[in-house]
Structure formats: structure tokens, C-alpha cells
Amino acid sequence: MGANGAGKSTTMKMLIGNITDENNAIKIFNQNLSELYPEGFNRIGSLIDSATFYDHLSGWDNLLVVSELRNLSKTECERVLHLVDLWESKDMKMKKYSLGMKQRLSIAMTLLGKPELLILDEPVNGLDPNGMLEIRELLVKLNKEERVTIFISSHLLQEIEKMITHSGHYFSWRNKIYRKCKRIK
Template sequence: MGNIIQIQNLNFEFSRNKPVLKNINLSVPKGSIFGFLGANGAGKSTTMKMLIGSIPDESGAIKIFDKNLAELYPDGFHKIGSLIDTAAFYDHLSGWENLLIISRLRNLPEPECERVLHLVDLWESRHMKMKRYSLGMKQRLSIAMTLLGKPELLILDEPVNGLDPNGMLEMRELLIKLNRDEGVTIFISSHLLQEIEKMITHLAIISHGEIRFAGSIKDLNELYRYDHIRIGLNNAPQFIVQIPESYSPKIIDSSTIEITAESKENIASLIKKLVLNDAEIFEIKNSAGLEDWFMEITKN
């Protein structure tokens, strides 16, 4: 499949002895929706600004489409759509007129504006003045601007920031549709794990300028699926002594034991053993795992 973005040993500092990025290594597979996750100030925006060349990559650590940025740009901008910070609009003009200005600057035909407005579901609102657009509509129009010219890669910095739950859902459905139907690779940053987790195929977690995890969602689930399993049963103290040390059993209260298991087979064999010893189990649930772990890594 190959990687569209390849970053090797990227370091960056704005002032001496204050590193912003420390030895960043990332591979973004072609066709993926890649989540770049971390708290505010972790280094996400700096990395993304370096990807689009607005902060120079002087060490040549970044390759996009197998080219160093110095040889990729400016021609490479035709293959990349990016949204860093928020897009600027002419509020007194309509959505259509705003798009038309961008497309003319880029020598793109007018039907291209129609195509992207249909993609982001704003065709019906195209003649509405920008000042009447909701935040969600503005974000969708911003995405439409990045889609002009059919880019192969989208680089989006916090596109769900500030959206209400409905706006987040619309954005998620739009990005999944672009990835699935148009084959666009999407590199998207966020500090909202729960929201972004529903659409991404791969991710990296950055904290204080360092990558703490990089891999597929499948890799992540394998790591964190079986932590903090809580078993609800009557008379927990009587049964905790029957649970092997390898499960790291802990009493939470008189009717709850927490364990960590290596696989679902481990959980099944433990439950079977407890039931054969007359344990009255009424609940099994995963009480923490990924969200707690993410908060632990990313909190400043």
C-alpha cells in the first residue's frame, strides 16, 4: 500500500534549549484516516505546519509522496488540501462566491465548485451569505475549499474543534465518505480521542513533543481491550483468593473485583472457573482502558 507521509527523526525548536518536537517518527499509509492525537500544546500544529511547508523542514526529515518537501512544493500543493487553524471567508459574500474566488486563483473550472459543494452537502445553501452560516457549515465549506482540484491527501488541524455533537457527527460522516468514495488519505489532528476514534484507521499520540504510541486502531485495541475488567459478583472477598496473581486481581467493593487479562480467552476461562466454584456473577464490564490511558498520557 505504501506510505503517503513519512517522517524520520524530526526535531524542532523555536528557541534554543526549548524543543517543541523530539525525534518524531511517523508513517501515514496511503488510503488511511490517520489521527494525530494529543493535548493542546503537545506539538500537533507545529508538525502539521511543517508538513505543508509553512515552517521549514531544514533537516529533510519529512517526505510526502516519496519526495522531500523542497522538491515537492510548490507543485505538490495541487495534490494536497490543507486546513490549519480556521479558514478566512468574505462574510458579505455567499458560500458559492467564496469558493469561486479560490477556484479562479487556482485556475480551476467552475464545475469544480459545484462538485465540492455537493460532496460537503452545501449545494442547497450555496447562495446564503457567509455571515448566516453556522459553525458546522463554515467548517464544511472549509473542507470544500481543501477539496478543490481533487487532492490525494488532506491535512486537517482540529476540524471538529468547537462543533456541537451534531456538527461533529456531520464532519465525521463527511471525512469517512471522502476516504471511502474518493480514496482520499486524511491526516487529522485532534485532542478529542472519543470523537476521532470513531473514524480513524491509524493513529499516533503525541505528548510534550514526543510520540507515545503509533499504529493501527487494531494494534491499540489489542493493547488496551482487556485492562480494567470489572466482575460484579456476590461476596467478592470470598472469590478473590481463587483468582491467579497473573490477573492482578483487586477488590473494588464487596461485590466488585477488577482484573487485567491478556485475551478474551483468559477472561472466559476465569469466569468458567469462578462459576464452577459457585460464584454468582451478575456483571462483566470494561471500566476504563483507552480513554483513561489517553488522558494519562496527554494531560499537561
């Protein structure tokens, strides 16, 4: 959690290797980041900024494109659509999806391949209260039922505190970024 510009997205980009860890200080799954990738991507699903879709394709077809690139089966697409409660809308064109549906499909894409860790950058940003509730319930369900660890960023403290077990606050002071973490539950 932290204000805009505090380093939340930058931290997440470092965790997935988009920004170089020059000090080789980051460890995920007890491995240095440099040793983890590229094979480590199979254990991590991430959504930083927003997913890009082919609007002329259905939600199902958008998932198929990603799963084919990753050599995953169609049954994996079916599994994640059921998880995010979009199975009934799978044949709808993306241009007809609501923002909340697009966000759930984005999360479905991160779940392809059954990752152990999800890294989600402000997944409720721009959603109405009902959309926020749907995403919150989905993330809690994924954590409890699928045993997925979710690393999430937000500046919406009241929304995030309803679902987290640990928190980390980022704040800047005199152009330096500081981090404070604590266990919630």
C-alpha cells in the same frame, strides 16, 4: 492526537511548508518536502487553524474566489459543494452560515482540485455534537468514496477513534515532543 501544546499543529505546518524542515527529513508521496513544493500543493488540501471567508459573499462566491486563483473551473466548485452537502445553501451569505456549515465549506475549499491528501487541524473543534457527527460522516465518506487520505489532529479521542484507521499520539516530557503511532483497523 495529543494535548494542547504537544506539537500537532506545528507538525502539520511543517508538512505544508509553513515551518522549515531544517533537517530535510519530511517525505510526502515518497519525495522530500523541498522537492515536492510548490507543485505538490496541487496534491494536498489543508486546513490549519480556520479558513477566512468574505462574510458579505455567498458560499458559492467564496469558493469561486479560491477556484479562480487556482485556475479551476466552476464545475469543480459545484462538485465540492455537493460532496460536503452545501449545494442547497450555496447562495446564502456567509454571515448566515452556522459554524458547522462554515467548517464544511472550509473542507470543500481543501477539496478543490481533487487532492490525494487532506491535512486537517482539529476540524471538529467548537462544533456541537450534531456538527461533529456531520464532519465525521463527511470525512469517512471522503476517505471511502473519494479515496482521499486524511491526516487529522485532535485532542478529542472519543470522537476521532470513531473514524480513524491509524493513530499517532504526541506527548511532551521535559520539553521534548515524542510521537507514537499505531494501526487501528
